[in-house]
Amino acid sequence: MTFLNEFNQWTPERVQQLIDAAGPAQVEQALANEHLRLMDLAALLSPAAEGYLEQLAQRAHRLTQQRFGKTIQLYAPLYLSNLCCNSCLYCGFNADNQMERRTLSLDEVEAEARILHERGFRHIQLLTGEAPGAVENAYLAAAVQKIRPFFSSISIEVYPMDECGYAQMVAAGVDNLTVYQETYERSLYDELHPYGPKRDFDWRLNAAERGGSAGLRSIGIGALLGLSDWRKEGFYVGLHARYLAKHFWRSRINISFPRLRPADGGFKPLAPVSDAALVQLICVMRLLMPDSALVLSTRESASLRDHLLPLGITQISAGSSTSPGGYGQQAESSQQFAIDDDRDAEEICSMLRAQGYDPVFKDWDRAFLDNSNR
Numbered sequence: 001m002t003f004l005n006e007f008n009q010w011t012p013e014r015v016q017q018l019i020d021a022a023g024p025a026q027v028e029q030a031l032a033n034e035h036l037r038l039m040d041l042a043a044l045l046s047p048a049a050e051g052y053l054e055q056l057a058q059r060a061h062r063l064t065q066q067r068f069g070k071t072i073q074l075y076a077p078l079y080l081s082n083l084c085c086n087s088c089l090y091c092g093f094n095a096d097n098q099m100e101r102r103t104l105s106l107d108e109v110e111a112e113a114r115i116l117h118e119r120g121f122r123h124i125q126l127l128t129g130e131a132p133g134a135v136e137n138a139y140l141a142a143a144v145q146k147i148r149p150f151f152s153s154i155s156i157e158v159y160p161m162d163e164c165g166y167a168q169m170v171a172a173g174v175d176n177l178t179v180y181q182e183t184y185e186r187s188l189y190d191e192l193h194p195y196g197p198k199r200d201f202d203w204r205l206n207a208a209e210r211g212g213s214a215g216l217r218s219i220g221i222g223a224l225l226g227l228s229d230w231r232k233e234g235f236y237v238g239l240h241a242r243y244l245a246k247h248f249w250r251s252r253i254n255i256s257f258p259r260l261r262p263a264d265g266g267f268k269p270l271a272p273v274s275d276a277a278l279v280q281l282i283c284v285m286r287l288l289m290p291d292s293a294l295v296l297s298t299r300e301s302a303s304l305r306d307h308l309l310p311l312g313i314t315q316i317s318a319g320s321s322t323s324p325g326g327y328g329q330q331a332e333s334s335q336q337f338a339i340d341d342d343r344d345a346e347e348i349c350s351m352l353r354a355q356g357y358d359p360v361f362k363d364w365d366r367a368f369l370d371n372s373n374r
């Protein structure tokens with residue numbers, strides 16, 4: 001059974017009913033269970049669990065320290081291109097937005113990569129819009145090969161590919177795939193993506209699975225928080241994460257919590273997510289997926305990020321630019337979204353050490369994979 005089959009069994013109405021049916025007894029039962037069932041997931045995401053935030057936070061904190069110790073892994077995003085043929089209403093790179101568009105040449109990619117390498121980063125995430133004819137698999141593979149000497153882990157957050165495309169990325173040196181569903185609510189997804197290849201909900205939904213089949217070492221998923229009800233989105237992210245962990249047990253599953261930020265085009269969150277809701281969601285995901293990396297980007301403010309760390313976050317970005325060529329130039333050009341935490345890597349490391357965490361720039365090397373294949 002593919003994830004799409006499982007997903008289709010969980011209509012929004014069915015998920016809502018499960019969440020609505022949860023009361024204090026269901027929440028307490030869920031908190032007492034070592035492994036969460038789907039009904040526990042719904043109970044902990046429900047309004048009834050809001051009175052148990054302290055217990056949730058303590059358990060999430062304990063689990064995170066047991067599995068990860070006091071470490072936080074740092075990574076940096078590198079935007080390769082802001083060309084895009086899609087119409088995602090919430091995104092600054094939306095094809096309808098008038099802005100300067102550019103795709104970095106391979107030499108420019110290398111120049112940006114060198115800057116990030118000099119800043120200490122060894123884990124990098126490459127991002128692009130979707131632009132057939134301009135940004136293709138061959139370009140991405142060439143970019144990955146160009147920067148491979150500088151980084152021990154290369155992640156992609158790009159357009160969905162078929163399994164051969166992901167295998168091509170693995171061969172080039174990519175080990176990590178991130179693909180957000182944006183919203184798991186199909187009807188809303190249709191409204192938010194009026195045209196372009198991204199309209200194909202099912203193709204996107206199965207992308208993580210295709211990446212797993214192609215042998216990617218880690219697979220990241222998430223919902224763009226602020227588009228739809230976060231409790232239902234949290235349920236679907238949990239359902240998806242559980243499915244991937246079961247079927248691709250050799251891969252690590254990463255869960256991200258991107259909350260909508262101001263972007264060119266002026267899109268406003270349709271269902272704003274409060275800080276308390278974000279805390280609840282992060283804690284629940286930690287309880288559901290004790291071994292998953294939980295990722296928080298510079299979309300969030302410095303102070304909130306500092307406070308969220310003990311609850312289960314294990315990876316954060318630092319000193320980020322969200323525009324192509326943004327590290328080598330002084331003034332930011334068109335960004336995908338505005339960042340809120342603009343501290344550089346050194347400042348983030350100082351903050352982490354002050355909180356008793358070890359900042360980790362490298363926790364993976366391709367040699368591990370090469371050895372395991374011998």
Ligand code: SF4
Nearest residue numbers: 084088091093094129
């Ligand atoms: S979210 Fe991605 S696909 Fe959609 S407009 Fe932005 S860059 Fe393009």
